Amino acid sequence: MPFSPLFLKLRVSDPQMLLLQQQRLVISSSRTMLMASKHLLKPTPSTLPLKLNLSSPGTISSFPLKPNSRILPISLKTFVLPYTSHSNVPGPVYSENPEDTSNISARLNVLKKKLEVIGFDTQMLKTGQYSHLTCPTCKGGDSMEKSLSLFITLDGNHAVWMCHRGKCGSRGNIRAIVNDSSSYGRLSQITKIKPKREITEESLGLKPLCSELVAYFGERMISKKTLARNSVMQKTYGDQFIIAFTYQRNGVLVSCKYRDVNKNFWQEKGTEKIFYGVDDIKEASDIIIVEGEIDKLSMEEAGFYNCVSVPDGAPPSVSTKVFESEEKDIKYQYLWNCKEYLEKASRIILATDGDAPGLALAEELARRLGRERCWRVKWPKKNEVEHFKDANEVLMYLGPDVLKEVIENAEIYPIQGLFNFSHYFNEIDGYYHHTLGFELGVSTGWRGLNGLYNVVPGELTVVTGVPNSGKSEWIDALLCNINRSVGWSFALCSMENKVREHARKLLEKHIKKPFFKAGYGESIERMTIEEFELGKKWLSETFYLIR
Numbered sequence: 129m130p131f132s133p134l135f136l137k138l139r140v141s142d143p144q145m146l147l148l149q150q151q152r153l154v155i156s157s158s159r160t161m162l163m164a165s166k167h168l169l170k171p172t173p174s175t176l177p178l179k180l181n182l183s184s185p186g187t188i189s190s191f192p193l194k195p196n197s198r199i200l201p202i203s204l205k206t207f208v209l210p211y212t213s214h215s216n217v218p219g220p221v222y223s224e225n226p227e228d229t230s231n232i233s234a235r236l237n238v239l240k241k242k243l244e245v246i247g248f249d250t251q252m253l254k255t256g257q258y259s260h261l262t263c264p265t266c267k268g269g270d271s272m273e274k275s276l277s278l279f280i281t282l283d284g285n286h287a288v289w290m291c292h293r294g295k296c297g298s299r300g301n302i303r304a305i306v307n308d309s310s311s312y313g314r315l316s317q318i319t320k321i322k323p324k325r326e327i328t329e330e331s332l333g334l335k336p337l338c339s340e341l342v343a344y345f346g347e348r349m350i351s352k353k354t355l356a357r358n359s360v361m362q363k364t365y366g367d368q369f370i371i372a373f374t375y376q377r378n379g380v381l382v383s384c385k386y387r388d389v390n391k392n393f394w395q396e397k398g399t400e401k402i403f404y405g406v407d408d409i410k411e412a413s414d415i416i417i418v419e420g421e422i423d424k425l426s427m428e429e430a431g432f433y434n435c436v437s438v439p440d441g442a443p444p445s446v447s448t449k450v451f452e453s454e455e456k457d458i459k460y461q462y463l464w465n466c467k468e469y470l471e472k473a474s475r476i477i478l479a480t481d482g483d484a485p486g487l488a489l490a491e492e493l494a495r496r497l498g499r500e501r502c503w504r505v506k507w508p509k510k511n512e513v514e515h516f517k518d519a520n521e522v523l524m525y526l527g528p529d530v531l532k533e534v535i536e537n538a539e540i541y542p543i544q545g546l547f548n549f550s551h552y553f554n555e556i557d558g559y560y561h562h563t564l565g566f567e568l569g570v571s572t573g574w575r576g577l578n579g580l581y582n583v584v585p586g587e588l589t590v591v592t593g594v595p596n597s598g599k600s601e602w603i604d605a606l607l608c609n610i611n612r613s614v615g616w617s618f619a620l621c622s623m624e625n626k627v628r629e630h631a632r633k634l635l636e637k638h639i640k641k642p643f644f645k646a647g648y649g650e651s652i653e654r655m656t657i658e659e660f661e662l663g664k665k666w667l668s669e670t671f672y673l674i675r
């Protein structure tokens with residue numbers, strides 16, 4: 129909705145009154161503001177209105193804002209390396225005398241010694257900072273990555289660490305000065321959280337897909353070749369065949385998700401949560417994320433191998449919880465467990481389902497991955513009201529080429545405050561076709577002024593003049609005219625007028641009869657009580673008073 133026009137009356141010697149049209153009661157009548165406006169004016173006895181355009185781009189937008197989440201957007205980079213910002217944001221200080229540096233360094237030395245015993249390299253450790261280290265438990269796996277993050281409190285007394293390798297997950301904490309709350313004793317052997325089960329195809333009893341299941345996939349346009357490449361298998365429960373989607377990392381079975389004929393899903397207990405197909409995005413700079421395993425297989429049919437599926441489907445809605453830490457972000461552990469695969473991606477296409485949960489999932493992923501590198505797809509229309517909801521539906525009903533187009537036409541994920549002209553085409557069209565309503569302004573009601581001045585929403589009008597020259601009366605008459613012609617209502621900030629006086633002046637202009645018995649001209653009739661009562665109703669419907 130466009131901004132309302134704003135009338136500002138300046139007595140050349142004594143600015144004092146401000147009028148606002150319509151409901152937006154946002155401008156104060158403070159002297160400061162009026163004085164500031166005065167700089168824009170050359171003192172002149174003229175009473176002609178001056179126009180100042182307030183709607184210049186970059187200062188005030190008259191367009192609706194995009195809906196925004198109340199939660200701060202969070203980028204993966206911030207999550208992965210959140211610690212760079214800690215230098216600017218002091219953490220809690222535990223020392224009673226934080227400036228007692230000798231104590232801090234003494235404590236830190238003790239702490240370092242204890243950490244060395246556990247197997248940490250303490251050379252680069254500093255208080256108040258996170259350090260990325262090799263985990264003494266898993267040694268960073270085959271890639272020997274520095275997957276452990278360790279934080280030392282500002283007082284140098286407490287170290288907390290966690291290994292982010294999905295297969296390890298070791299964590300612990302230790303204090304320089306051991307007291308009752310110390311967990312050093314317990315943690316001299318580093319504790320493992322939720323040790324992950326080691327599984328194999330044999331241990332799970334997985335078998336190659338039977339012809340019936342291959343045919344089932346065939347109906348969904350998933351080829352045998354794609355099934356084989358993704359090691360889709362089956363498990364037998366009694367006489368029932370269940371589809372087994374194998375979750376692998378570096379070719380090793382990490383987890384397995386099952387699906388029965390009734391579309392029930394379940395996952396092997398105690399296994400690590402990772403993306404489905406994560407090996408396919410190892411070195412990819414473009415990544416597609418979908419909401420289900422069959423959608424991942426569908427993308428492959430359209431020629432996109434660089435695709436992964438989330439393991440748990442979509443949440444019902446966007447969470448209002450504030451992100452605390454990777455460890456506490458339980459629902460999205462699969463993302464953190466695979467973060468090294470995602471870090472390299474410069475473009476992440478979120479091809480989640482087109483329904484509300486799918487959109488919520490896209491939002492949750494975008495927050496964590498960083499909106500600036502996320503894109504989203506637009507699923508094609510099924511009919512006048514519906515859209516196809518996911519990759520497999522598009523593949524089945526429209527074919528691989530259309531699915532390819534959907535991905536190729538993905539658009540940038542909306543970022544707060546970043547738009548493009550196409551977002552405004554409706555408004556631009558309306559402007560061109562004169563259908564917006566008041567884009568060229570409304571008449572003041574005085575025909576002689578039409579070619580010189582009209583009241584345009586979003587613009588500021590300053591009415592200036594020498595004292596007592598009729599500025600207030602003119603503005604009141606203008607408001608009455610505009611109310612009569614186009615029905616606008618107004619907010620009045622007129623401190624110089626008593627409310628009852630202002631009511632009288634406005635009623636006289638509206639009813640076109642004097643409020644009191646005129647002291648001149650016998651034939652001039654005073655407004656009747658009925659007219660007065662109707663006039664009061666008009667007053668309260670037309671004006672708001674800022675006092």
Ligand SMILES: Nc1ncnc2c1ncn2[C@@H]1O[C@H](COP(=O)(O)OP(=O)(O)OP(=O)(O)O)[C@@H](O)[C@H]1O
Nearest residue numbers: 137139140593594595596597598599600601602624
């Ligand atoms: N067109 C008019 N015909 C007759 N009287 C008028 C007219 N315009 C204004 N007046 C009268 O002149 C007086 C001053 O008018 P008004 O208060 O509108 O002036 P102003 O410029 O707003 O004054 P100030 O600078 O003191 O705020 C009022 O008594 C008003 O009724």
